[in-house]
Amino acid sequence: GKAKLHKQKRLSTRAMPWCGRCNAIDAMRVLLLVAVSAVCSALRYSAVLPSPNPRAPVNNDARGRIRRRIGRIDKSELGGRVFFKPGDDAPPRKEWHRVLRGPLSVRIVAADLPSYATRAGVLPSVPDATNLADAILEHTEWSAALDAWSAFGNAVTAPLPAHVRCKRHTTAVWAPAGISPPLRRALALRLPEALTPEPRRERAAVEIQVTLHEEGVLVELLALKQRMDRDLPCPGFRRLESYVVAQAARIKPGDVVLDPFCGKATFLAEAQLCWPGASVIGVDSDPAQLDAAANNLGSNATLLHGSATALPLEDGSVDAVVSCPPFDRQYTAQDGLDALYAKSFSEMRRVLRPTGRASLLLDEKSLEIAQRHWPGLCVLGTMPLGPWVRTVLCAWPDGDAWETWDRKAW
Ligand SMILES: C[S@@+](CC[C@H](N)C(=O)[O-])C[C@H]1O[C@@H](n2cnc3c(N)ncnc32)[C@H](O)[C@@H]1O
Known part of the structure; x- marks a missing residue:
């Protein structure tokens, strides 16, 4: 009853600027939103690492190599990926391909919306494909991600044919099962002007991977078309x-x-x-x-x-x-x-x-x-x-x- 009363009062917050509880809630919301946008704005990368044996989730040597050559590893893995931010003295992105050994692919993180985004109202708490697509796209840093994408030597033509892939981990209990196909379509139809939806993956210039996981949503662009370990025209040894x-x-x-x-x-x-x-x-x-x-x-x-x-x-x-x-x-x-x-x-x-x-x-x-x-x-x-x-x-x-x-x- 108390909470209901407070909610009613809160609806007229403008008329109750002295309410300490409302101010605290608003401050928390602002802080959460600032934190979410800070997470979104820091351009990061993730590398998909092969696992040398089934018991080890990721290749530790490859992880060490990224840390030594490119920069700080700032978050532990999600599905075989490690996340990193390039250090100031990292080689130019075009050369990462040359200096990194071990990762299978490098991805540009265009949005990383953690679970508290749901609490802050950034992500819908009970999402359907349309409102989730809107929320994801609103918080995706397209221009920074596309700049980084072209810095890997990818040719930019306008608009770029983009293929969207969507994966929901079974641990993402906050999103309904079966949301991936409609979400993929909803995302493809709402792409920014610089990108145009391309249903066939092989025809796309850029590949966008959206992962719904336990902790939230991750949007990534594949930095290199070929896998890092098999990038020769006629592959032989890894x-x-x-x-x-x-x-x-x-x-x-x-x-x-x-x-x-x-x-x-x-x-x-x-x-x-x-x-x-x-x-x-x-x-x-x-x-x-x-x-x-x-x-x-x-x-x-x-x-x-x-x-x-x-x-x-x-x-x-x-x-x-x-x-x-x-x-x-x-x-x-x-x-x-x-x-x-x-x-x-x-x-x-x-x-x-x-x-x-x-x-x-x-x-x-x-x-x-x-x-x-x-x-x-x-x-x-x-x-x-x-x-x-x-x-x-x-x-x-x-x-x-x-x-x-x-x-x-x-
Ligand atoms: C294991 S493969 C080498 C693979 C190579 N390192 C690569 O990156 O693809 C062995 C190669 O030796 C070649 N070969 C076999 N006998 C040879 C010989 N007597 N002289 C030169 N090449 C020979 C084969 O044609 C084959 O291409």
């Missing part, structure tokens, strides 16, 4: 694996880098991307693989059709070898691995300069054969790749690979 191998060879600007079993040249593409100024040489016995390699590599690359067992290169002309020789799974060796490793490893040693480094990716079975034919090869570490384990081996003239290698790279 980028993280390629990076680990290339990083183990300690490539320096100006180095000549060789892959004598180059395949689609994913290792060399990674070397080119991470160490601009390195010139790369790929050799493969399969012309189809060399065609794919040509698609993946930029300029300053030489591709040669030939055999790793008789390299068409001068003695001491290469600074670093990065490679994944066949190990009797997808690729076999006609005369057996023993013969292939004996000849090709001796060729690699011949073409390497005395200061040269080699980094190879092998499986557990072929390790022993490899070490027999190159005693200087040391095991840097193993990498769990789904059902397999791959080992990175390295040979350096000073033999200190194990001590100085940056294990955090993966």
Whole structure:
């Protein structure tokens, strides 16, 4: 009864400016709204991280990498994502793609409406698709998000065809089940002028992902069309694996880098991307693989059709070898691995300069054969790749690979 009476009095608040309780409620509402708009206005990013094992929710190494290279991680995960704000000294956004390892995708957070937005009346407490769409769109920072989107190298044409995706976590008890399809349509019809709805995802320039979760609503724009780990025209190894191998060879600007079993040249593409100024040489016995390699590599690359067992290169002309020789799974060796490793490893040693480094990716079975034919090869570490384990081996003239290698790279 007391509350009802107060509500009635409150309806005539203007006539009761002295009411302390109403003033306190108004102050709280204002504070909540300020807090909501502060959350909305800080442009943040989220990275979707792969999970190395089913029990670990996100990849901690990838999370650490974002923190070191891009900036502060300011919130823990939501469905495999970590959120971060770029630090002042973060590299330009176009380069994030190059410096980040591990995340599958990077998204621009255009609105993050937490659960107290419902209490503050920003989000309807019992939403239907139309009023929820209105509330979401009103608090989405479109221009900032689209500016950030174009800073990733995306071309802006007006209006941009946008595809809206909507996902409701079952924990979002505040939103009715089944709201996602009508909400998606309602959002698409209410997009700002700069965007035009595109029902087919593959035709859209920009992808908007709306997530209704336990804590509220998240609106994100996919910063890069391709997944971070599979962004080459002809994907081969995952980028993280390629990076680990290339990083183990300690490539320096100006180095000549060789892959004598180059395949689609994913290792060399990674070397080119991470160490601009390195010139790369790929050799493969399969012309189809060399065609794919040509698609993946930029300029300053030489591709040669030939055999790793008789390299068409001068003695001491290469600074670093990065490679994944066949190990009797997808690729076999006609005369057996023993013969292939004996000849090709001796060729690699011949073409390497005395200061040269080699980094190879092998499986557990072929390790022993490899070490027999190159005693200087040391095991840097193993990498769990789904059902397999791959080992990175390295040979350096000073033999200190194990001590100085940056294990955090993966
Ligand atoms: C495991 S794959 C390498 C994958 C490659 N690192 C990539 O990024 O796609 C092995 C490659 O060795 C090539 N190959 C097999 N025997 C060879 C030989 N004797 N000389 C040169 N290349 C050979 C195969 O055609 C295949 O492309």
